Amino acid sequence: MFDPDDLEAIREGHEDWKDDTFGPTVERFGERKEQFTTDTGGQEVDPLYTPADIADIDYDEDIGFPGESPYTRGVYSTMHRGRLWTMRQYAGMGTASETNERFNYLMDEGQTGLSMAFDLPTQMGYDSDSEMAEGEVGKSGVAIDSLDDMETVFGGIPLDEVSTSMTINAPASVLLAMYIAVGDRQGVDREELRGTIQNDILKEYIARNTYIFPPEPSMRIITDIFEFCADEVPNFNTISISGYHIREAGATAAQEIAFTLADGVEYVEAAIDAGLDVDEFAPQLSFFFNAHNNVLEEVAKFRAARRMWYRIMEERFDAENPASKQLKFHTQTAGSTLTAQQVENNVVRVAYQALAAVLGGTQSLHTNGKDEALSLPTEKSVRTALRTQQILAHESGAADTIDPLAGSYYVESLTDELESEAFDILDDIDDRGGMRKAVESGWVQGEIQDVAFERQREIETGERIIVGVNEYQVDEDPKEDIEEVSEEEQQQQKERVQAIRGDRDQAAVDDALADLKAAAEGDENVMPYIVDAVKAYATTGEICNAMRDVFGEYRAGV
Numbered sequence: 323m324f325d326p327d328d329l330e331a332i333r334e335g336h337e338d339w340k341d342d343t344f345g346p347t348v349e350r351f352g353e354r355k356e357q358f359t360t361d362t363g364g365q366e367v368d369p370l371y372t373p374a375d376i377a378d379i380d381y382d383e384d385i386g387f388p389g390e391s392p393y394t395r396g397v398y399s400t401m402h403r404g405r406l407w408t409m410r411q412y413a414g415m416g417t418a419s420e421t422n423e424r425f426n427y428l429m430d431e432g433q434t435g436l437s438m439a440f441d442l443p444t445q446m447g448y449d450s451d452s453e454m455a456e457g458e459v460g461k462s463g464v465a466i467d468s469l470d471d472m473e474t475v476f477g478g479i480p481l482d483e484v485s486t487s488m489t490i491n492a493p494a495s496v497l498l499a500m501y502i503a504v505g506d507r508q509g510v511d512r513e514e515l516r517g518t519i520q521n522d523i524l525k526e527y528i529a530r531n532t533y534i535f536p537p538e539p540s541m542r543i544i545t546d547i548f549e550f551c552a553d554e555v556p557n558f559n560t561i562s563i564s565g566y567h568i569r570e571a572g573a574t575a576a577q578e579i580a581f582t583l584a585d586g587v588e589y590v591e592a593a594i595d596a597g598l599d600v601d602e603f604a605p606q607l608s609f610f611f612n613a614h615n616n617v618l619e620e621v622a623k624f625r626a627a628r629r630m631w632y633r634i635m636e637e638r639f640d641a642e643n644p645a646s647k648q649l650k651f652h653t654q655t656a657g658s659t660l661t662a663q664q665v666e667n668n669v670v671r672v673a674y675q676a677l678a679a680v681l682g683g684t685q686s687l688h689t690n691g692k693d694e695a696l697s698l699p700t701e702k703s704v705r706t707a708l709r710t711q712q713i714l715a716h717e718s719g720a721a722d723t724i725d726p727l728a729g730s731y732y733v734e735s736l737t738d739e740l741e742s743e744a745f746d747i748l749d750d751i752d753d754r755g756g757m758r759k760a761v762e763s764g765w766v767q768g769e770i771q772d773v774a775f776e777r778q779r780e781i782e783t784g785e786r787i788i789v790g791v792n793e794y795q796v797d798e799d800p801k802e803d804i805e806e807v808s809e810e811e812q813q814q815q816k817e818r819v820q821a822i823r824g825d826r827d828q829a830a831v832d833d834a835l836a837d838l839k840a841a842a843e844g845d846e847n848v849m850p851y852i853v854d855a856v857k858a859y860a861t862t863g864e865i866c867n868a869m870r871d872v873f874g875e876y877r878a879g880v
Contacts, residue, residue: 333374344369360575361616365739371731379734384629388724392632394625394737395725396683397648402721406434407679408686409711410487410652411704414439416460416807417815418474425479427701431708436486436517437688438475439463440497445532447493447866451816459812462698463489467819468861472500473507482510486517487562487652487686492534494521495543496865499853502555506857518559518608518652521547524585525564527761527878528770529571534866537758539873543848544589545596548603550849559608561589562652569612570658572774575623576740580747581766582609583630584757587748590639591756600639604646611684613675614656620675621727622736624651624682630741653679654688660695664790664798668692673710680720681727687711697806819861826859834858835868842872 358367379385386392389399398404411433413424425436440463443455449467450459459465466472481504490497498519505515523540526533533540544561551560565582573581586607593603611627613620631649635641655675660668669692676689689707691699699707715721727733754760780786787793834855841851855865
């Protein structure tokens with residue numbers, strides 16, 4: 323990018339500046355810290371970056387143009403100048419009717435996509451009246467026990483006019499089947515259904531722990547979903563490979579990239595081993611990343627991840643379809659950075675994190691409510707979170723040009739540094755036999771836990787400042803207007819699922835579940851049988867139990 327003679331002159335000028343200008347100033351006044359590092363990675367941040375720091379970058383090979391390989395600058399040629407990112411606020415209230423009300427409220431306020439949060443029993447494949455669900459019904463999202471609940475959630479919402487993301491993993495096949503069934507009842511052609519299921523089971527073993535089945539049958543279900551959707555629901559993203567929860571558990575930015583892409587590699591290999599063609603399913607893979615506080619590190623992270631996925635799909639899997647090589651991703655602002663103290667500070671944190679996502683070229687974005695460290699967000703805080711995105715889109719100018727930080731000596735240098743570190747981690751994972759084995763051995767979890775421990779130590783010793791927590795504290799009344807799910811509402815949901823069981827054709831349910839178990843015991847694709855069971859009003863728990871009987875349950879460390 324620069325003539326070698328020019329670079330040498332820049333290096334000499336840089337040294338002269340350090341000796342003559344910077345050095346004496348530091349000697350006289352000092353700096354705020356002995357060493358500056360990135361937010362979680364710990365990479366040292368130099369005082370100044372120059373063209374010499376990016377001397378090895380080849381523009382065409384490493385940066386390129388938007389919509390063209392290696393996609394560093396974005397997967398679409400117009401990016402946010404052509405269409406803004408999807409504003410997809412994560413929402414799910416205790417009951418199906420409340421969730422329907424919140425969805426309609428958000429769409430009235432200008433939201434452009436739906437994102438569905440499920441309660442813990444649903445995520446674990448239990449019905450609301452199960453002993454395992456006691457005290458958790460509707461607490462972290464909506465309870466979905468049967469197709470009746472899903473029909474209520476989307477009552478009056480035409481599925482051919484919205485895109486819906488569902489944060490569901492172990493029972494993703496069941497909730498996708500319910501969504502398809504609602505579309506069928508509405509008369510919507512399956513090819514018109516759009517959205518995403520998270521369906522990323524490997525990160526559950528790493529970070530979230532809402533798994534049901536052991537890894538092998540879980541991978542089988544995922545590849546069955548890939549195959550079924552390629553034929554039946556081609557415009558639905560069949561997996562959202564999630565670094566978000568990995569980062570929430572404590573990972574560095576480089577680890578978030580590496581572990582997420584390693585999960586992606588594992589899914590691609592599993593699908594190919596199952597006989598699927600890479601260019602048939604890879605275009606429907608999507609990713610889900612975290613946006614943390616260090617704006618420039620996050621921008622570099624997103625750019626590095628796009629470039630790495632292109633190289634992985636090109637070099638490792640010989641993908642030919644350009645869409646197979648494009649890393650498309652949703653971003654959510656970081657829940658782990660939200661504080662219960664001085665909750666209004668979270669509005670500022672969320673805004674900076676959202677800015678990083680937009681500057682980094684996200685395809686969709688969820689901004690957290692300020693009160694999510696305390697409870698489900700209130701209607702008012704959800705509106706403020708959505709307005710944060712709308713102000714970014716229409717007032718900040720951040721969406722008016724594509725990849726505006728490209729060419730920054732620091733951002734390009736940091737992009738390279740994160741990519742290099744992440745590829746080193748990927749090499750280590752390959753040496754351990756792949757991501758599945760690295761997870762099963764506990765190595766991945768241990769790497770994340772080490773970082774999380776060190777970061778917590780830094781907070782407790784004051785080395786890392788968290789505004790309002792270990793610095794700039796104030797005396798305050800912690801009471802907030804928070805959303806709560808009452809015991810009465812939980813009891814009503816239990817009675818609802820019991821009423822469904824009493825009103826349905828039990829013989830049809832029994833036949834559908836028996837057929838599903840037979841498919842699971844053999845090698846047929848389980849998805850058509852799950853759709854049949856859903857339409858017979860078999861419950862989430864019953865369908866998952868049918869597969870539990872065949873596949874067993876995963877027990878960590880056993």
